[in-house]
Amino acid sequence: MRQNTMPKKLPSDLGERIEALIGEHPDGISTDELHALLAGWVSRRTLQRRLAELVEARKIATHGSGPGLRYRPLGVAGVELHQTVSASDKSSTDAGLRVSPEGEEIRRQVRQSREKRTPVSYRQSFLEQYTPNLTAYLPEPLRVQLRQLGRPAVAEIDAAPAGTFARDILNRLLIDLSWASSQLEGNTYSRLDTERLIEFGQAAAGKDALETQMILNHKAAIEYLVHDTEHVGVNPETIIALHAFLSDGLMPDPAACGRLRTRPVEIGGSVYLPIAMPQRIEELFAVVVGMAAEIRDPFEQSFFLMVHLPYLHPFEDVNKRVSRLAANIPFIKHNLSPLSFIDVPAVDYIEGLLGIYELNRIELLRDIFVRAYERSCQQYVAVRQQMVPPDPVRLRYRHQLTALIATIVRSDARAEPAVIRALLPDTVAAEDRERFIELVGEEFRSLHPGNAIRFGLRPLEFAAWRERNPSADRR
Known part of the structure; x- marks a missing residue:
């Protein structure tokens, strides 16, 4: 018994x-x-x-x-790096990433056992050694090369409003960046699962709810960056807003969402100990973001954010995710190819960050940044070039077009030529009115609950209008 x-x-x-x-x-x-x-x-x-x-x-x-x-x-909030480096990981990533001699040296040092690496804390001198627009983590020839890769050969894009390139490829970017950035955090969603979740709201079977939440948080944060370009920028408000979006529902203490850190953190897998005093964190956060805002070159600005936001570690968690999306702000503002982090092995990325944390060496992370941007350009510049050139009337009256479509839906009106003509804004020139009316009709024919967000409409709000207007053209 x-x-x-x-x-x-x-x-x-x-x-x-x-x-x-x-x-x-x-x-x-x-x-x-x-x-x-x-x-x-x-x-x-x-x-x-x-x-x-x-x-x-x-x-x-x-x-x-x-x-x-x-x-x-x-x-003490703990932050994991989400990957350990096995022998097989090392050999596979070594073969796929072109690493400079300096990057190889950093690799050798951070691959030593933790016991052989010297514990370090935050070094303010690392930040103080940088002077915006005088210091350059990315040499000028490299920045020129990246700009040539990242700018599509479309003349209209130079005069287009900020965010046009990102909006043109938004559906693709939402899936790619949400999936790739989440993978770097250990998320096991496949790209196909991510696509189904973002486009149709279908959570993958057998996945943890936190993984689903992580993907949806990325989607919300990316939409914020792309749709609110008039207010988004390299400033404390935007960085904190990104944290609020990305950490929603994922923080042990919900009050830490969208708030600078007030307690110490440790980083699992590293001998680096971030600064602990809340007042110093707040002061240095303002300095880091202020310095980043002064940087004129979008590539240097992007990489600076990828280096110094995780290094300061201003939030209890989700710092790396914030830095990856913040690194896209300069590209969105300058209508350059976004950085999706597609095909970036987590091991490479983590080793690059360890070089920052423990050695204050940027070369390995720079190698990863350059390779990741090249890979992103291969996708998005090609996609953008294959698109139909933007309609000049659509470009000229984009705000009026958005406002009119939202007005029709919210007033429960029919999307008919007579209604559109009656609501036509006075700011539309006489010679552009017929084309403007055609564009409104085209937008309504392609409108559905999934893309209604482009016009500030919630999916349920648009679906209700559809139900009350069953004769409206359907896609």
Whole structure:
């Protein structure tokens, strides 16, 4: 007969014991490891219930998901690099990425075991050594080369409003950047799963809800950057807004969403310890973003953000995601090819960041940045060049066109020529009116709940209009 070794009555201080054990493991501890330590006191089911209660009471924090879920003390937020480097990873990435001799040297150093790497903290001198528009992480010949790659051979794009290029390829960019950036965080969604989620709202079967949330957060953040170009820029408000979008529903402490860090963090897999004092974080965040805003060259500005935002680590988590999307702001503003991070192996990216964190060396991350941008250009410049040249009337009256379509939908009117003509803005010149009316009709014929966001319309708002106007042309 099996002996039941579980006590009949749980210790009154069980929660405190669990919390104390977790406090001894700042890098995190799994449910299995905790259960092994508490096997004589509590069943696995009871332990899981108590852990959930402690998380809900904000006495402990979680990180990761599924089998990788770990519990950490709330006082020190832990940030993982999400990848370890195996021998097979090294050989495969070495073959795929062209690395400079300096990059190879950085690789050798960061691939040493953690015990052989010297612990370091934030060095303000690394930032102070940089002077905007005098210092250059990217040499001028390289910046010229990247600009030639990133600018499509379409004359109209030079005079187009900021964000035109990104809006033209938005559907493709939403999928590519959401998927690739999430993969760098360990997300297991496939590109096809990502496409279904973004275009049709279909979450992939068997995936953790946090992975789905991560993809949707990327989508919202990218749409914000592309659609609100009049307000988006390299400024503290935009960077904090990106964090709010990207961290939504993913932070152990919801109050940390869209807010600068107020507690220490450790970075798993690295010997780098970010700065801890909230006042210094706030001061340096303003300095970093202010310096970035002064940089005139979009490529140098983009790379500076990729280097110094993760290095400062101004948020409890999601810093790398913020830096990757922030790096796209200069490209969107200058109508250059965006940077999607497609085909960037996580191991390469992480080693590049370790070079920044532990050595203050930018060469390996620069190699990765250049290769990633070349790969993005191969996709998006080609896509943009194959598109029909922009209609000059559409370009001239883009704001009026957007406003009129939204007005028709929200006023429950019919998208008929007579209605459009009656609502025609006075700012449309007489010689452009017939073409403008045609463009409104064309937009309505291709409009559906998935792309109504382009006109500031929510999908449900547009769907309701469709239901009340069943005779409206359908795509």
